[in-house]
Amino acid sequence: MRLFEILLVLSCLALLVNLLFIKRSTKKIGLVLCIGSGLIFVVQLFVEGYRWQLLLVYIMTALLILIVLLRQSKMMVNLKIGKLLKYSLSSLIVILLVVSTSLSVYLPVFHLPKPDGTEKVGTQTFHFTDQNRDETLTEDQSDKRELMVQVWYPTENSNNNKSEALFPKDKEMFKKYIQTYSNSLNLPDFVFDYWKYSKTNSYENVEILPSTSPYPLVLLSHGMGTSRVLQASQAENLVSHGFIVVTIDHTYSTFATIFPDGRVTDYKTKSTTIEEREIVGNIWTKDVEFVINQIEKLNAGAIESQFKGKIDLNNIGVMGHSFGGATAFNTTYLDHRIKAGINMDGSLYGVENIGVIKKPFMFIRSGNFKDWLVDFKNDKNSDNEVYKQLSDELNIIKNVINQGGNAIYIEGTQHFNFTDLQFYSELIKLTGITGDINGKRGASIVNQYVLDFFNKQLKGAGGNLIQGPNDKYPEVKFIKPADL
Incomplete structure (x- = not known):
């Protein structure tokens, strides 16, 4: 995984931990986490680039930022949920993060290894x-x-x-290129879209x-x-x-x-x-x-x-x-x-x-x-x-x-x-x-x-x-x- 992809997953987990174990009254911690996670989210999308393997991480991060912010507002001050539901939802979030992270690890943005010569x-x-x-x-x-x-x-x-780039830089040519691969393998085009970063x-x-x-x-x-x-x-x-x-x-x-x-x-x-x-x-x-x-x-x-x-x-x-x-x-x-x-x-x-x-x-x-x-x-x-x-x-x-x-x-x-x-x-x-x-x-x-x-x-x-x-x-x- 790339640097900001790793940071994004960690920030998502930090938001979840904040919701589970840190009191509502500690507003500064929640606010700092939301700002930090939001910045990492934006940098990852605009610097490293979106890829479908992280879609669940994107959704969970945005959702957790929203929940942390609402949790500290008057709108949700009296809202309480049972422990069973709370930890069930948290477990589901963790499972979704693991799935998304695993896809990112096993279908990585790869680069060719460095040649070992001097030229x-x-x-x-x-x-x-x-x-x-x-x-x-x-x-x-x-x-x-x-x-x-x-x-x-x-x-x-x-x-x-x-x-x-390893594959064609022109967007239309790249699209045609991956379509040929996807048609041959009977897979959707988007599966190979992340190759553009290699x-x-x-x-x-x-x-x-x-x-x-x-x-x-x-x-x-x-x-x-x-x-x-x-x-x-x-x-x-x-x-x-x-x-x-x-x-x-x-x-x-x-x-x-x-x-x-x-x-x-x-x-x-x-x-x-x-x-x-x-x-x-x-x-x-x-x-x-x-x-x-x-x-x-x-x-x-x-x-x-x-x-x-x-x-x-x-x-x-x-x-x-x-x-x-x-x-x-x-x-x-x-x-x-x-x-x-x-x-x-x-x-x-x-x-x-x-x-x-x-x-x-x-x-x-x-x-x-x-x-x-x-x-x-x-x-x-x-x-x-x-x-x-x-x-x-x-x-x-x-x-x-x-x-x-x-x-x-x-x-x-x-x-x-x-x-x-x-x-x-x-x-x-x-x-x-x-x-x-x-x-x-x-x-x-x-x-x-x-x-x-x-x-x-x-x-x-x-x-x-x-x-x-x-x-x-x-x-x-x-x-x-x-x-x-």
Whole structure:
């Protein structure tokens, strides 16, 4: 909970205690409490902002202020109520306060964790259209493939700009954005309204930090049905250590993608069968390749921007979560411009045509990988198409390790511990999509191993963590070829 939210709850309890245990004749105490509570109420609403989780606290505070003031007036001097009714009403008020406070605690106004590097983070968003590629995920045959791409980069933030909101600042765009989420989850729009208060650690459209050498580049793809918003803290952390990161919204495969003209696209992708996954995977792979083409234009000055000559195109990495992780593998394998890649808990697609990958690559799997592997080995249905797909994938992981790459799993994590969703609410754990590990701890471990890998492969430094087990991170287990 935020500071004035906590103070508001405490002031509400203080008003209740005043009514229950302090004599009417002690008017000064009641008056001071009413004034103090009223001021906290106003400051909370106008400084921190209203949110629905505190609605019961707002109502109880206003009601108790009114009762305390009336209690000291001549209007209520002779009014008496029985002890049973008095304490029953008080108990009900306490229960309502506990409910409202619990909603505020478990559906908090969250902010992204601070990056652990030394550099501040700037960000700028681009709208790119691939005129050479038709949009196949809509019925309009005239559609071309459009992408929203966010560039994250080191900055001095010399103008001392305030950090950016995580979600769109424009009220209408934000409304459309949360409507897309709420419709997908069959929830009322107001449930997500408080997201407007969440902050990143980035500054929009600030100048890039001057450097004697260009910055290595990492492209980052989200998982199927999420969006680049859920990978923001990973982008910020890499940038704080001297990388430029580009996050991509794979249009029509996100919960919501907002375009500059106010259009908001939602999820329209079919990816349930192996064939459908390969079709969509091909689209995402071409998305990444197209974005690299656009980054080359930015770096050459063909597209006007502040990034001319600032990006090291000889040191390009790619990473992703889930389907984005599979795309990271695919693009690393296919695109000669990509030097190294990371797959965060993503099942591969198109594996039957994959040979031995000769580039540095790392697989990071969730904590259930070991149990999954045991179940897979015990599966007798070896003629099944899915079984063959998974068997081919394990052979690919084995080849990566044999070629000097890495494969690890992190105990206590589940699939969405590789996203920022774990910061949204502790209640997420109840769904099972995040693991028992503390969210910030899990995110920090992932960030450290991602950073160590890209430091070694794109900067020629570091690489200590990916050499083997480390006492600082006992949750991390290295996968050996013999395990597969």
